[in-house]
Amino acid sequence: MSRFWKWLFVLATVVSLALSTFKLRLSSDLTDLFPNRSETTMLMRFLRGFGGGDLGVVLVRGEDPADVEASAVALVGELKTKASVARVLDSAPPPKDFDPTLAWSYASPTARDRLKQALTPEGMRERLEGTRELLLAPGAAEIEERAARDPLRLTMIPWELRTEVAAGVNVGTGSGGAFVGDGGRARLVILEPRGSAFHGNDAESFVTDVRAAMRAAARPKVTMDLTGGHAIAEATADMLRRDMIVSSVLSTVLASVVFLVTFRRMRALLAVLPPLGLGTLWTMGIAALFPTGLSAIATAFAAVVVGVGVDTGVHVYAALLEGRRRGLSPAQAARHARETTARPTLLAALAAGFAFAALFLSELPAVRQLGILCGAGEVLTAVGILLVTPEIGAWLERGAPPPRPVHRWTSFVDALTRTRPRALAALLVSLAPFAFLAVFGWPAAHDTLVAIRPQALAPLATQREIYRLFGSKEGQWLVVTADRDPERATERADRVAEALDRLTTEGTIDGFDTLTNFAPSRATQRARLAERDALDLAAKRPALETALAERGFDPSAFGSAFEAFEHPSQAVTSMDPKGPLAWIISRHMAREGDDTLVVSYVRPSGDPAKDARARAAIAQADTETVITGYHQLETALRHALSHDLPIVALLALVLVIVTLRAALRRGFDVALTLATIAVEVSAVAALMRIFHVRLHVYDALVMPVLVGITMDESMFLLHAARAARDAGSSIGEAIARALRTEGPLVASTALTTAAGFAALLACRFEGLFDLGAVGALGSALGLLAALVVIPAGLRLALARGPHSE
Known part of the structure; x- marks a missing residue:
C-alpha cells in the first residue's frame, strides 16, 4: 500500500x-x-407543527375507582414539581362564569338551537325546573349565586351536549369534569410538555420526569402508562437505536459464521x-x-x-x-x-x-x-x-497453506444439470414461479401503515387503549386550515366546525374535537352575538318573570338576570395561548413555517357514502381546508410505489447490464445472468404471495436492488466456466470445475448477504423486519437460481460447440 x-x-x-x-x-x-406527494404534504406539515408540541397523556387504570382517583391525584401533585412539565390537568376547566348572554359566543349550531328553545315559554319552564332540582340537591349553596345571575343556565348549554377533547375523550363524565372512563376504572392526566418532541433531549427529559412521577405516585393494583408525541418520539428513538445495534451485531455474527464455515x-x-x-x-x-x-x-x-x-x-x-x-x-x-x-x-x-x-x-x-x-x-x-x-x-x-476444502454438495448441484435432458428439466422447474404468478398474480400491497407507525411501541399501544376505553377509535381525519393570519385561520376553522356539528347531528360522522367550542375567533363571536341579538332578549324579560313565578321563584331575586337580558353583553374575547385553555389551544393550533395551522379531529363513520358527504360539506364550508391523516398515506404510498418501482428497477437493470458487459464481455453471458435474476425475482414474489409476506413500498423497493446485489453469484460462476472452457475443457468439465472452485465462494457471498438482511428480522420496527425478510429471501433464492440456471443454460447453449462432451 x-x-x-x-x-x-x-x-x-x-x-x-x-x-x-x-x-x-x-x-x-x-x-x-412519507412520499413527497400532495396527499401527504399537509400531514407532514401537521406533524411538524403539532408533533413537536404534542400533549402528553397518562392513562391511569385499576379495578377500584377510588384507588384510580387517588393515584391520579398523587400523580398530578408529583408532575407539578417537574421542570419539563409546563401544565398538568386531570379534569377539564369548568365553564367560565360569564354573562349568560355570552353563551352564544361558544355555542355550536345545535347549541344555539337549544339556546333559542330555552328562551321560549316552554323552554324556560323546563330549564327552571332543572335549576330548581339543582338548588334542592345537597351542596347547592355554591350554585345559588350563579343561579341568581343565570336562572335558565344558559352558560351551561354549549357544554351540555357531548363535547370532545383529546381524540374522543368525554369532558365532564366524572366529578369536577375529570377525564374518566370504564366506570371510573380509567382516568386520564393530560400534560403540556416543555420543549419539542423532535428534539431528542427535550423528549427524553420529559419522559424521564413523567416516569419518575409515575413511580412516586404508584399504588398497588394501579397501572400508569404514558403516550403522546414526546413519549412516541422517545420510544421511537430507543427502538431505532436498539434495532440498529442489534441488527448490526447480529449481521456481523451471522456473516462471520458463514465465513468460518466456508474457510474453516x-x-x-x-x-x-x-x-x-x-x-x-x-x-x-x-x-x-x-x-x-x-x-x-x-x-x-x-x-x-x-x-x-x-x-x-x-x-x-x-x-x-x-x-x-x-x-x-x-x-x-x-x-x-x-x-x-x-x-x-x-x-x-x-x-x-x-x-x-x-x-x-x-x-x-x-x-x-x-x-x-x-x-x-x-x-x-x-x-x-x-x-x-x-x-x-x-x-x-x-x-x-491449508488444503483445498472439499464441498461435496457441488457434485450434487452439478448432477442436477449434467445431461441436456436434466438441464432442460431444471430450467423448466425454474420457470414454475412465472407460471404461479401468471395464475395467482403479483403479491398484493398490504396495509402500508405498518411500515410507518411501529405498532410495537408502548406509547402507541397506550394510545389504542385510550381510544377503546373512552369510546374513540383510530383512523381519525385531520381537518387542517392553514393561513398566515392566525385570526383568519381560526375564523375559517370555525366555519368548518359549524359544518361538523351539523354532520354529527345528522349522523354522518361519529364525532369531532374542535377549538371553536372553547376559543372561537373574534369574528365568529361577533356573528354569533348578532344571531343572539336577532332574538331580542329584552323582549323575553316578561316571559322569564312569568316562568320564574310559575316555578315558585321570587322574580325580585333575579335582578342581575333581568339586567343582562335588558342589556346583552357585546364583549368579544381574544384567545390566550397561555391561559387556562392553553392545553386545548396547543392541541388545535400551531405554527408551521409562515402559517398558522388550526386542526379539527374528526371521527368518520367509515361508511363510504357518509364519508363522501362529510368531505363535500367540509369543502363547502372552506374550500382551502385540507382533510388529511394517516389514512391518506395508503393512497400516497401506493402512488409512490407505482412511481418508484419501475424507475428504480429500470435504472438498476441498466447499471447491472453495463457492469456485466464490462465483466463478462459476452452478450449471451449477460442474457443468461439476467435470466437468472428474473427467476430469482419471480421466486421471491411467488413465496411472498404464498407465505403472505407484507408487501409495501419499503420492501418492494428492495426487489430491484437485489438485481445488483445477487448478480455476482452468476458473474463469478460464468467467469470460471468460461475460463475453463477457453483453456480447452469440455462444457461438462468447465461447469463442474466452476461449481467446485467458485460454488462454495458464491454460496458464501450469497449467504452472508442473506445473513445481513436476516439480521433485520430481529428489529421491532415492522418496516425493517419486512425489508429484511424480502432481502434475505431474495439473496437465498438468487443463489439457488444461479446454481441451477447458469449450469443449465451453459450446457444447453454450448454442449454442441467445440470441446463439447
Whole structure:
C-alpha cells in the first residue's frame, strides 16, 4: 500500500470516527417515511407543527375507582414539581362564569338551537325546573349565586351536549369534569410538555420526569402508562437505536459464521473483520452528515453493509490462499489476491452500489437515505477489504497453506444439470414461479401503515387503549386550515366546525374535537352575538318573570338576570395561548413555517357514502381546508410505489447490464445472468404471495436492488466456466470445475448477504423486519437460481460447440 493510500486511509478513519461519535443521531421524525406527494404534504406539515408540541397523556387504570382517583391525584401533585412539565390537568376547566348572554359566543349550531328553545315559554319552564332540582340537591349553596345571575343556565348549554377533547375523550363524565372512563376504572392526566418532541433531549427529559412521577405516585393494583408525541418520539428513538445495534451485531455474527464455515479457519475471519468494520465506520461518517438525522428505514444500512460487504472478503481471501497453495510467498500471495480479484470484486461492488444508489430516485426521503448509505457502504467496504485484507492475510498465512476444502454438495448441484435432458428439466422447474404468478398474480400491497407507525411501541399501544376505553377509535381525519393570519385561520376553522356539528347531528360522522367550542375567533363571536341579538332578549324579560313565578321563584331575586337580558353583553374575547385553555389551544393550533395551522379531529363513520358527504360539506364550508391523516398515506404510498418501482428497477437493470458487459464481455453471458435474476425475482414474489409476506413500498423497493446485489453469484460462476472452457475443457468439465472452485465462494457471498438482511428480522420496527425478510429471501433464492440456471443454460447453449462432451 502506497504512502498516499495509507494517509488517506488514516484520515478517512479518524474523520469518520469523530463524525459518528459526535454528530450521528437517529431521527424520530417519521415524516421521512412519507412520499413527497400532495396527499401527504399537509400531514407532514401537521406533524411538524403539532408533533413537536404534542400533549402528553397518562392513562391511569385499576379495578377500584377510588384507588384510580387517588393515584391520579398523587400523580398530578408529583408532575407539578417537574421542570419539563409546563401544565398538568386531570379534569377539564369548568365553564367560565360569564354573562349568560355570552353563551352564544361558544355555542355550536345545535347549541344555539337549544339556546333559542330555552328562551321560549316552554323552554324556560323546563330549564327552571332543572335549576330548581339543582338548588334542592345537597351542596347547592355554591350554585345559588350563579343561579341568581343565570336562572335558565344558559352558560351551561354549549357544554351540555357531548363535547370532545383529546381524540374522543368525554369532558365532564366524572366529578369536577375529570377525564374518566370504564366506570371510573380509567382516568386520564393530560400534560403540556416543555420543549419539542423532535428534539431528542427535550423528549427524553420529559419522559424521564413523567416516569419518575409515575413511580412516586404508584399504588398497588394501579397501572400508569404514558403516550403522546414526546413519549412516541422517545420510544421511537430507543427502538431505532436498539434495532440498529442489534441488527448490526447480529449481521456481523451471522456473516462471520458463514465465513468460518466456508474457510474453516479463524484467521481468515480476523483478516476480514477489521476492514469490514472500517468500511462500516466510513459509511457511518457519511450517515452523520445527514442534517435531519438517520431515518427509521435507513438504520438498516449497518446490517446490510456488513452482510453484503463480506462478499469481497470471501473472494480476496480465497485468492490469497490459492496463491499460497501455488507456492507464492505471503507478500506475493497478497499481491496476487489483490490483482486477480480487484477488477471483478470492484465491478460487483459498484454494480451493487449503483443498484442501491438507484433508490435515490425514490419519492421517500428515508429510502433515498438507505440507498445512499448502502451504496456507499458496499463500495467503501470493498475498497477497505482490498486494501487491508491481503496485508493482514499475508501476515497470518506465513505457515503452510491449508488444503483445498472439499464441498461435496457441488457434485450434487452439478448432477442436477449434467445431461441436456436434466438441464432442460431444471430450467423448466425454474420457470414454475412465472407460471404461479401468471395464475395467482403479483403479491398484493398490504396495509402500508405498518411500515410507518411501529405498532410495537408502548406509547402507541397506550394510545389504542385510550381510544377503546373512552369510546374513540383510530383512523381519525385531520381537518387542517392553514393561513398566515392566525385570526383568519381560526375564523375559517370555525366555519368548518359549524359544518361538523351539523354532520354529527345528522349522523354522518361519529364525532369531532374542535377549538371553536372553547376559543372561537373574534369574528365568529361577533356573528354569533348578532344571531343572539336577532332574538331580542329584552323582549323575553316578561316571559322569564312569568316562568320564574310559575316555578315558585321570587322574580325580585333575579335582578342581575333581568339586567343582562335588558342589556346583552357585546364583549368579544381574544384567545390566550397561555391561559387556562392553553392545553386545548396547543392541541388545535400551531405554527408551521409562515402559517398558522388550526386542526379539527374528526371521527368518520367509515361508511363510504357518509364519508363522501362529510368531505363535500367540509369543502363547502372552506374550500382551502385540507382533510388529511394517516389514512391518506395508503393512497400516497401506493402512488409512490407505482412511481418508484419501475424507475428504480429500470435504472438498476441498466447499471447491472453495463457492469456485466464490462465483466463478462459476452452478450449471451449477460442474457443468461439476467435470466437468472428474473427467476430469482419471480421466486421471491411467488413465496411472498404464498407465505403472505407484507408487501409495501419499503420492501418492494428492495426487489430491484437485489438485481445488483445477487448478480455476482452468476458473474463469478460464468467467469470460471468460461475460463475453463477457453483453456480447452469440455462444457461438462468447465461447469463442474466452476461449481467446485467458485460454488462454495458464491454460496458464501450469497449467504452472508442473506445473513445481513436476516439480521433485520430481529428489529421491532415492522418496516425493517419486512425489508429484511424480502432481502434475505431474495439473496437465498438468487443463489439457488444461479446454481441451477447458469449450469443449465451453459450446457444447453454450448454442449454442441467445440470441446463439447
